Amino acid sequence: MIESPGLIFTVIAFLLVLGPLVFVHELGHYLAGRWFGVHAEAFSVGFGREIAGFTDRRGTRWQFGWLPLGGYVRFAGDMNPASQPSVEWLALPTSERERTFQSKPLWQRTIIVAAGPAINLALAVLILAGFALAYGESRTPPVIGQVVAGTPAAAAGLQAGDRVRTIGGNAVETFDDIAAYTHIRPGERTTIAFERAGQPREAELQIGLRRERDRFGNEYRIGLVGVTAGDPVREPVSLLRAPLVGIERTGDIIGMMVETLGQIVTGRRSIDELGGPLRIAQVSGQQLSLGLAQFVGLVALVSINLGFINLLPVPMLDGGHLMFYAIEAVRRRPADPRLVEWAYRGGLAAVLALMFFVTINDLGAFGVWRGLAGLIG
Template sequence: MMIGAFLLVLGPLVVLHELGHYLVGRAFKVKADVFSIGFGKELVGWTDKRGTRWRIAAWPLGGFVQFAGDMNPTSVPNPDAEKASPEEKKGMFQFATLWQRALIVLAGPLMNLFVAVGIFAAFNMAYGVPTATPVIGEFSKGSAAQAAGFKAGDRIVAIDGTRVESFMDIAERVALYPGRTITIAAERGGVSFTQPVKLATDVQKDRFGNEIRRGLLGIRPAAMEFQDVGPIKAVMTGFDQSMGIIRTMAAGMVQIVTGERPLDELGGPIKIAKYSGEQLSLGWLSFVSFAALISINLAFINLLPIPTLDGGHLAMYAAEAVRRKPLGARSQEWAFRTGMAFMLALMLFVTLNDIASLSIFGG
């Protein structure tokens, strides 16, 4: 189930990501030489009338589109392309305008984001959008907020200077920070006040034994309801939900880099496969929700400014825009080599981390 669920999650998301690159490139008349699902040896493939080789490869851990003029799948420009005729250059990626290249590169992560927004929008239309004002209705046992002096009926207006619009905003500003002291701005009877609160640390295990560690205020809303919404509102809310997950991912990554969270929270293909199988065992709704999360993860990771990733290309295009000329061939080569070495080292680390976390190895 783990292997099947993993392929069922990653396969379509990779296809859609690469399809984003391909479709925008095609719109700008940039020829794609290869569209590959997976890496390594080709298992099956065919060439279409435009000359694009569509292939499925042996290692289904990603994919790529190699455009005309690219030296390899990481879109390193081929120096020999300069010798091409003016007509041939029209279909090459490196000779497209700067804004066209940027849009082609950006299209992949955006496609993953749109997939997640679409999934959340479908859920919003089917089940409604949870709505609750940020007013404290009651406290849980051992509530950190109650110990700090908050009372039922208090309205939370900001946490650490960031405005709170709904009760759902509170979780985003609290869950990632167990044990941290935050400052809450609130209103009571029309009077504003601020109060520091040390968040409780809640550690639980789900039915699969995965440990969940989060910060808690220990409060519940005065009232919550699910509001029926139309397509436009559903999509807008889906976008807000996706951006909230991206903010959470960014905050979590910063915490790992600064040592606030342990490195073993990083996961790679093995851990994704494990979670995929677990979520599929819970039913299709849980599995599709998990697919949305992984789709956002793919968009986020690919936008990091690391050479070989889409974000690395965008960073170089930004430098090109400032310099009014591309980076030198040697600079680009070293940037891609460094980026590839970093990504391989990271992949090795998270894979070993995943293996160590398995129960058969004492995890």
Template sequence: MTDSPGILFTILAFLLVIGPLIFVHELGHYLAGRWCGVKADVFSIGFGREIAGYTDSRGTRWKLGWIPMGGYVKFAGDMNPASVPTPEWLALPPEERAKTFQAKPVWQRFLIVFAGPFTNFVVAIGIFMAFFAVYGAPRTPSVVSAVIEGSPAARAGMQPGDRIVAIEGRPIERFDDLADMIRFRPDERLRIDLVRGSETRSLFVVPVANVERDRFGNEFRKGTIGVMSGPQVVVPVPLHELPVEATRQTFGIVRMMVDTLGQIVTGRRSVKELGGPIKIAQVSGQQASLGLLNFVMLMALISINLGFINLLPIPMLDGGHLVFYLFEGIARRPVPERAMEWAFRSGLAVLLSFMIFVTLNDILSLGALERLAGLIG
């Protein structure tokens, strides 16, 4: 029997997570556009028919759509990612044309698009800064206090007192860094560099997969090598170090996302571990039921995910636009219109296929099909 919050509570928690994060993402685009002198026609949270909205003194329509699964800012002239002038754009008076997205130099268009994902990272950094300012930052030296008999670490020759300094050439400063590296690499052969006394050694360890289940019934496949750390201490973080510590935490999570995505692409992790909107809603309800702190930390993680996903070089996403602008900046000419058309068609197909896949993944992980089959049977 697993604890599970009600469906209405889950939906509310999901909206309270995703709504503000979509807003700050689009606000990043909007503010960068204003700084560059681009007029925004529409600022929308959600898609579909407008259920509420107003028009400000600048002529921007701020509105709420009835499908809360995203948002957008429509800038004046923002209708042709290939930067190819259209008859409608050429017909605009010069003063109006100067305020359009396409009239801006490529570096400004790049900045406007990049500002959305960047704002998501800034939000996460701000949350971590607040957390570290109030509670301090947990730190554990990368020193092995105990080695479990018969474990991969024991078979490799690791001993208590060993100080881990690197895994696969990546520096390790804290035991948390060690745990993060091992957790996402089950069944991989890893080189571990350590210091024993005054001697530096290198060992090879293959983490075993350990399947864990939380109180909600969610399963997680994690790598483990069978070593234990010393006691963790929470240390105060000086005010001037908060941005650095929070940024390190944020991009440590990004690095884990990159590693995990690479493992899924190469087949080292199951695609069943991918989640979509239903899974996000489920986890939002679970974390909200555990308290405000858990909920806010989840918002930081989701914000990082939004920033990371939007930077993927896929047409239709911010990252795809950034690739086109990089090409334009280097080649001194826009991407050919025909190539742009096919890129966006393929990008749309990829995104739709991915959304269908992760939604089915979510449904299967919840066991909905099995319960339906049981009802029919």
């Protein structure tokens, strides 16, 4: 185990992760808005009081807020959080109103809102494509090289030389697919289909649980099968195929996020595993201390998280706006402004409650509550 990075190093690493990703996210909104002729009054990285900034020749104020946990683009006409037409908006001169967000047709507003999460996902695809170019692609066949005695694989009757075809009904193309499925499903029972000497077979598999600690002392619960691969195969990736690999890996990561969130909702995974800004900061410092490649990989992962979370249909998030735009498209008129207002109030309350909860979780992971209990006791 090595020492964890210091506080200053961790803060710097956190800002290097979150700051650029927030900027990229808001830049997506800004560029799409500018493309459709919407005036941006302010572009902020961070919330709260401005600590630095400047105004460009188009009248947009570019600024940094003192709380680096997000950002925003304030378009002309944004007189309420839901960007709904209002009395103040109707009172604007026609020339000014034409440059506002609300004046644009539904499809343009949809693109402007979706551009933020989309550019985060595109950045992750670009990073993962770069990794594929640099390090190649794992193509190890899903053939079992060895079965460890006393493990779930041994109990299921798997043997060396078996070729896995599906697990849990999911097609298996490479050995990595086995690990990707089982690592996030500790303790679950599933079905594994395989070939032995050319004959198809099937077995029930009870995925085991293994607790691992990394060099920083972080503990992880991962699924255990108890098989190893044969000789690893890593193939070079062409420039043309690299973007496809980046898209595939981004899709796989999103799929894992959906699965783990479902496990938390259904109680199969502890809610203690939910982390917030403090844990992201901790991991940022740790990954930066390991090297540039590990740190850039974390940036890709956080960028996917940022894009995915913002697409959830929660009012106050981009996905909430898109949800109401979908309703508008079906009804052929906007949703009732009072309904939208209350929905956004509820969305804000939900987001704040989640932030409070994950912060409590983070502090617990750092041992704060155990320390306080010791002092009180």
